[in-house]
Amino acid sequence: MPSSPLLLTTIDDCRAWSREARKTGRLGFVPTMGALHQGHAQLMIEAGRQCQHVAASIYVNPTQFGPNEDLARYPRSLDADLALCASVGVKAVFFPTDAIMYPHGRHHFTAVEVPGLTTIFEGASRPGHFTGVATVVTKLFGIVQPDDAFFGRKDYQQWLVIRRMTEDLNLPVCLHRVDTVREADGLAMSSRNRYLSPDQRLTALTLSRALSAAKARLRAGETSVATLESCMHDLISAVPAIELDYARIVHADNLGDMQMVDPSHPESAVALVAARVGTTRLIDNIMLPGHND
Ligand code: PAF
Numbered sequence: 403m404p405s406s407p408l409l410l411t412t413i414d415d416c417r418a419w420s421r422e423a424r425k426t427g428r429l430g431f432v433p434t435m436g437a438l439h440q441g442h443a444q445l446m447i448e449a450g451r452q453c454q455h456v457a458a459s460i461y462v463n464p465t466q467f468g469p470n471e472d473l474a475r476y477p478r479s480l481d482a483d484l485a486l487c488a489s490v491g492v493k494a495v496f497f498p499t500d501a502i503m504y505p506h507g508r509h510h511f512t513a514v515e516v517p518g519l520t521t522i523f524e525g526a527s528r529p530g531h532f533t534g535v536a537t538v539v540t541k542l543f544g545i546v547q548p549d550d551a552f553f554g555r556k557d558y559q560q561w562l563v564i565r566r567m568t569e570d571l572n573l574p575v576c577l578h579r580v581d582t583v584r585e586a587d588g589l590a591m592s593s594r595n596r597y598l599s600p601d602q603r604l605t606a607l608t609l610s611r612a613l614s615a616a617k618a619r620l621r622a623g624e625t626s627v628a629t630l631e632s633c634m635h636d637l638i639s640a641v642p643a644i645e646l647d648y649a650r651i652v653h654a655d656n657l658g659d660m661q662m663v664d665p666s667h668p669e670s671a672v673a674l675v676a677a678r679v680g681t682t683r684l685i686d687n688i689m690l691p692g693h694n695d
Pocket of ligand 1: 433435463539557
């Protein structure tokens with residue numbers, strides 16, 4: 403039986419543990435909001451490959467949820483989460499309360515704004531979301547003080563925001579992006595998938611199918627972004643149970659518009675989709691041209 407990670411609930415305990423760990427090797431960190439699945443496990447495994455010590459955090463950060471979002475019903479499963487962490491060699495889990503993270507209340511904190519990237523796509527639909535993410539990740543970096551931190555490509559825009567923020571604030575953390583883990587049928591793993599009924603889960607597959615269709619068209623020689631986007635739109639709009647938010651192909655570095663995908667430049671573009679299935683908002687993406695999904 404792998405031993406359970408140490409549960410650290412105060413900032414002082416977390417810093418003291420981190421200081422000791424870093425004396426004997428690199429500390430890799432996987433920040434999470436719990437409700438862990440194989441996508442998180444992959445981040446932790448990758449952290450273990452690159453670092454001598456792995457820590458995770460489990461904190462459902464209220465400041466990245468809008469007033470009408472699913473904060474109250476966000477899944478919480480601490481025992482199962484700790485078991486998963488143990489199974490992939492995580493040594494310590496920082497598990498703070500809101501009072502520890504936001505002692506002056508969740509509406510009164512110094513915020514980290516990342517201009518440009520945070521008001522488009524997910525940021526347009528979820529105002530304030532990325533400010534909450536950037537702020538809490540900055541705080542977590544300051545508390546856990548990792549050498550390396552691991553984020554999933556599934557939340558592509560979040561990855562870009564955190565990369566930019568780490569660069570702009572000169573944070574001494576080396577960032578790693580880990581590919582999306584998919585179910586056997588292609589559905590991108592997400593904590594929110596557990597909200598889906600069996601029928602909705604089948605409907606949700608349309609997102610990964612639309613991305614695969616765009617990728618197949620690109621492979622077949624179609625490089626026009628407008629045509630590839632219409633291909634995704636047509637597929638998704640044909641399913642009445644999905645409410646499409648966006649299906650776009652943009653520059654991988656800055657989410658800027660582009661006219662053509664360059665087939666000779668791997669991962670120069672990213673296809674992003676977001677849609678609501680029932681009350682659940684789902685996102686997915688693939689790199690273009692890409693080889694990993
Ligand atoms: O991706 C997530 O789970 C969250 O946005 C993160 C990075 C843990 C910040 O709360």
